[in-house]
Amino acid sequence: MDTRLALVIDQNKCVGCHACATNCKAWNTAGAAGPLTDRDPYGKAPRGVWFNRVQTYEVGQYPNTEVHYLPKSCMHCKDAPCVKVCPTSATYKRKEDGIVLVDYDQCIGCKYCSWACPYGCREYDDYDGVMKKCTLCIDRIYNEKLPADERKPACVLACPTKARTFGDINDPQSEASVKILEGLGFKLLPEVGTSPSNHYLPKRKVKIRIDEDEILARKHVIVVTEKSSSYAEVIAEDIAVP
Amino acid sequence: MHPEMALVLLTVFAGAGQGIFILLFILDAIFSLQGIIPQGFILTSGIISLALQAIGVIASTTHLGNPHRGWRAMLMVKNSWLSREVITLSMSAGCTALYILMYWKGMDSSLKFAMGMLGVLGSIGFYISSSMVYASVRFVKEWSTTLTPINFTVFGITSGIACGLAVLANSDVNPDIILGVSEILLALTGISLLLKLLTYRYNARSYLSVSEKNAIGVNNPSIKLMDMGTSYAHYNTTEYYHPYTDEQNKSMQVTVLFLTFVIPATIAAIITSNFAPAISGILSIILAVSMLIGMLFERRLFFIQGNNIQNLYYGNFRHSAAGNPIVSAARKGTPVSVK
Numbered sequence: 001m002d003t004r005l006a007l008v009i010d011q012n013k014c015v016g017c018h019a020c021a022t023n024c025k026a027w028n029t030a031g032a033a034g035p036l037t038d039r040d041p042y043g044k045a046p047r048g049v050w051f052n053r054v055q056t057y058e059v060g061q062y063p064n065t066e067v068h069y070l071p072k073s074c075m076h077c078k079d080a081p082c083v084k085v086c087p088t089s090a091t092y093k094r095k096e097d098g099i100v101l102v103d104y105d106q107c108i109g110c111k112y113c114s115w116a117c118p119y120g121c122r123e124y125d126d127y128d129g130v131m132k133k134c135t136l137c138i139d140r141i142y143n144e145k146l147p148a149d150e151r152k153p154a155c156v157l158a159c160p161t162k163a164r165t166f167g168d169i170n171d172p173q174s175e176a177s178v179k180i181l182e183g184l185g186f187k188l189l190p191e192v193g194t195s196p197s198n199h200y201l202p203k204r205k206v207k208i209r210i211d212e213d214e215i216l217a218r219k220h221v222i223v224v225t226e227k228s229s230s231y232a233e234v235i236a237e238d239i240a241v242p
Numbered sequence: 243m244h245p246e247m248a249l250v251l252l253t254v255f256a257g258a259g260q261g262i263f264i265l266l267f268i269l270d271a272i273f274s275l276q277g278i279i280p281q282g283f284i285l286t287s288g289i290i291s292l293a294l295q296a297i298g299v300i301a302s303t304t305h306l307g308n309p310h311r312g313w314r315a316m317l318m319v320k321n322s323w324l325s326r327e328v329i330t331l332s333m334s335a336g337c338t339a340l341y342i343l344m345y346w347k348g349m350d351s352s353l354k355f356a357m358g359m360l361g362v363l364g365s366i367g368f369y370i371s372s373s374m375v376y377a378s379v380r381f382v383k384e385w386s387t388t389l390t391p392i393n394f395t396v397f398g399i400t401s402g403i404a405c406g407l408a409v410l411a412n413s414d415v416n417p418d419i420i421l422g423v424s425e426i427l428l429a430l431t432g433i434s435l436l437l438k439l440l441t442y443r444y445n446a447r448s449y450l451s452v453s454e455k456n457a458i459g460v461n462n463p464s465i466k467l468m469d470m471g472t473s474y475a476h477y478n479t480t481e482y483y484h485p486y487t488d489e490q491n492k493s494m495q496v497t498v499l500f501l502t503f504v505i506p507a508t509i510a511a512i513i514t515s516n517f518a519p520a521i522s523g524i525l526s527i528i529l530a531v532s533m534l535i536g537m538l539f540e541r542r543l544f545f546i547q548g549n550n551i552q553n554l555y556y557g558n559f560r561h562s563a564a565g566n567p568i569v570s571a572a573r574k575g576t577p578v579s580v581k
Contacts, residue, residue, distance in 0.1 A: 021471065045474050053471030055555060057454075059462045067468070070458050072555065085378070087324035088314040108314055109307015111481065112324050115243075118381045120478040120552035129307025186459050191452050192381065192551070200459055 004078070004098040004170040005136055006197035007153065008179050009071055012204060013163035016054055016069035023158030024052040024073070024134075032139040037127035049123045051134040052155055068203070071164075073155070074121045074134035075188065075196030076100050082113035082122065091131070097168075098197055099138055104130045118192045141166075169197060243382065244481050245545035248305035253372055254401070254537045256298025256331055257394065260365035261402010262291035262409075263338045267358040269419070274351070281345075283413040287406055288342035294405075295335040302331075323374040330367035337361030369395040376544075381551040383448045385544075389441045396437060397502075397537060400430040404506060404526075404533040411513070411526035421517055424526075428510040431533075435503035438540070442495055445547055450559075457554040467557035482550040483558045494543050502536025505529070 028051055029036040038048035052073040059068045076093075080100050083091050090106035091113050093099070102113075107130040114122040114131060122133045137153035140146060150157065156164045167176030176199075179185065183201035266287045273279045303309040315328045337360045344354040373394030376385040407423050454465040470479060486494070509529040513522050553559035 018471075046472075047474060047476055050472070050476070054469075055458075055467065055471045056469035057458060057460075058466045058468050059460050059464065061464045068458065068460055068465075070555075072471075081381075085322055085324065087316075087318050087322040087328065088311070089318050089321075090314075106311070106314060107308065108311045110305065110315065110324060111307075112322075112375070114477070114481065115379050115550065116381065118551045120482075120555050123477045124307070124481070126307070131307075188459060189452060189456055189551070191456060202459060 002098065002170060003096060003168045004197055005141070005166070006076060006098075006169045006176060006199065007073070007136075007156070008165040008167070008169070008176045008183075008185060008199045008201065010163045010165070010179070010183065010201040011069065012201065013161040014054075014069045014071060015161055015163075016056055016067070017160060018054050019158040019160055020071055020155035020164060021050060021052045021054050023154045024137075025050055027137065027140070027154035028135070031137075033132065033135050036132065037125050039127075049125045049132050051123075051132070066203075070200075071155070072119065072121060072188075073198070074100060074136075075119055075194070075198045076134075076136060078195035078197060079193065081116040081118070081194055085112050085116045087112065099136050100133070101135055101138065102131055102133060104128065104132075107131055118189055118194065119196070136166075169199065243545045243548040243550060244484060245542040246305060247542075248301045250538055250541045250545070251301035252298040252305070253394065254298075254534070254541050255294045255301070256335075257369060257372070257398030258401040258405055258534060258537070259291040259294030259298065259338075260334050260368060261399045262287050262294070262406045263334070263341075263402070264362055264365055264399060265403050265406035265423070266291070267341070267362055269423075270345070271355065271358065273419070278416050278419070280414050283409055283415060284345055285342065286413070287409040288338065288345070290405060290409065291402075292335065292338050292342065295331070295338060299331065299335060302328075323371050323378055326371035327368060327375055330364050330371050332364075334361050334364030334368055337364055365398075366395070369398050376548070379550075382548040383450060383551075384445045384547045384549060387441075387444060389437065389444060393434075393437050393441060396430065396434050397540070400427065400434050401530075401533050401537050403427050403430060404530045407510075408526040408530040411519075412523040417517060417519060420522065421514060424510050424513045427529075428507060428514055431503055431507040431510060435499065435507065438499065438503065450549075450551065450561075452551070452554070453561075454554050454559075457551075467555075470556050478552065479556050479558065482553050482556075484546045486546055488560075491543075491546065494539065494546070498536060498540045498543055500536075501532055502540050506533045506536070 025036060028034050036049040036051070038046065040046050041048065052071060054069055054071045057068040057070065059066050076099055078098065080093055083093050083100060087110065088106045088108055090103045090108070092101060092103065094101065109124065109129040109131065111124055111131065114124060122131050125132050140153060141151050143151060152166045156166045165176045165179050167174040169176050169180065171177055179201060180199045185199035185201050187196045187199060266284055269279050270284055303312055306312055316325055319325045319329060337357050341354060341357045341361055344357060370391050373391040376382070377387065377390040380386045403423065404427055407420070407427055410423055411420050455461055455463070458465065506529045509525050513525055549560050
């Protein structure tokens with residue numbers, strides 16, 4: 001089976017710090033995919049090209065709300081609609097690892113590929129006149145000049161909570177595949193039939209059931225009180241044993 | 243979607259130019275032996291057709307980020323409708339130019355006829371491929387319908403015939419031909435109006451079976467975007483966004499219907515019922531101008547009404563769901579009673 005490189009993002013761990021996005025911008029604007037043009041970066045209306053953006057949603061209605069972070073970059077879809085519509089074959093999918101790339105020397109800047117992307121993950125660089133997107137840091141992951149443990153996308157290396165995993169999701173033994181399997185990984189918009197490679201591990205509510213006889217059997221127990229769906233506050237209490 | 247003026251000009255003007263060419267080719271083919279179609283009409287309408295197609299080509303290059311590489315757009319003809327659009331537009335414009343040149347030089351009629359046929363094929367190909375550029379984007383529900391290629395084809399031919407009639411009515415042509423063309427135009431305008439009303443009905447009733455829940459993978463009916471990941475707008479929040487409200491959308495629909503169909507149909511009916519050579523010339527010019535301006539509004543509104551699914555991520559998706567009570571109820575989070 002062909003290699004299918006992808007990112008697996010654990011939403012239980014993501015704290016929305018944007019480190020992945022800023023490190024992505026820093027690496028790629030200086031690397032082979034750059035520069036990622038910024039217009040008016042220090043002014044009132046800064047506009048620029050980013051490969052990775054962290055979006056924040058409020059889920060639920062007050063008072064039962066929670067914050068939901070969605071770091072989103074190109075999904076490197078198996079059935080990528082952007083590849084099919086490109087009139088110049090500037091957008092292509094690599095057979096060897098499944099990464100979708102844009103050849104800037106062939107792109108005419110017609111923006112048609114971005115219309116065909118249901119995820120909004122392509123960004124037009126109006127300075128270079130070409131469409132740009134996440135390369136899965138292809139200039140890092142195959143770079144033999146880098147130490148082996150640094151041959152990962154910049155976003156993965158930057159994540160302070162280790163919410164991001166990079167690997168071959170067609171290899172059942174890979175860390176990425178195991179996390180998808182164990183963490184009930186899901187894809188965004190599965191209904192649209194693009195079969196994205198990137199997966200997300202859903203937020204899960206943490207609940208522990210403690211039976212009464214279990215309380216009576218121990219002097220000290222840990223009572224887990226659910227404060228929100230994503231984080232459980234742990235309170236240690238002394239339980240008087242009769 | 244953001245209404246891109248370059249694409250509006252391309253599809254409307256190139257379509258109308260090709261419609262004029264189809265009309266002049268048919269009239270020339272039918273009446274050339276009788277010699278009742280004056281040279282002035284063929285040359286004038288041919289030059290207008292060529293000029294309109296040239297405006298379309300120039301407008302389309304201004305849309306590109308790298309126009310100097312525009313020729314590359316012809317490379318993926320087996321995959322991309324955009325490639326087919328570029329090839330068919332080049333074909334129709336080239337054939338129109340050669341046809342007019344051959345006519346002017348009085349060259350061999352069979353070769354001229356073959357060139358004309360190729361031009362007509364290129365024009366029909368352009369109508370279909372330029373509309374399929376939009377209809378094949380399945381993430382824009384309002385575009386991804388059979389009505390899109392039908393509309394582009396019928397509207398292109400209709401607006402072309404309207405422009406052709408304006409030239410015809412101001413030429414020294416047999417009034418029967420002007421009457422015949424205006425009758426055809428009246429019928430086509432009626433069909434166009436019907437198609438447009440069907441399209442607006444389709445748009446009002448269409449709904450998306452996915453929502454923000456599927457987009458971000460959270461099973462909760464209340465999802466609100468707090469931060470789109472940037473401090474200011476960016477490509478994905480401007481390319482797919484328009485600022486118009488539903489009320490403005492409806493009033494624009496009425497404007498389109500009047501300018502593009504009702505006024506031209508009324509004028510065509512006046513020309514048909516009470517043909518008077520003295521006023522038919524000026525009336526047909528008003529008809530053509532009204533229809534072309536209306537078509538520009540129509541195509542602009544076509545872009546505005548396109549609602550790309552990726553707007554779900556940026557809080558810009560316009561939920562209408564008027565036609566589906568289950569979807570609208572599910573969106574509000576209220577239980578659905580099935581009777």
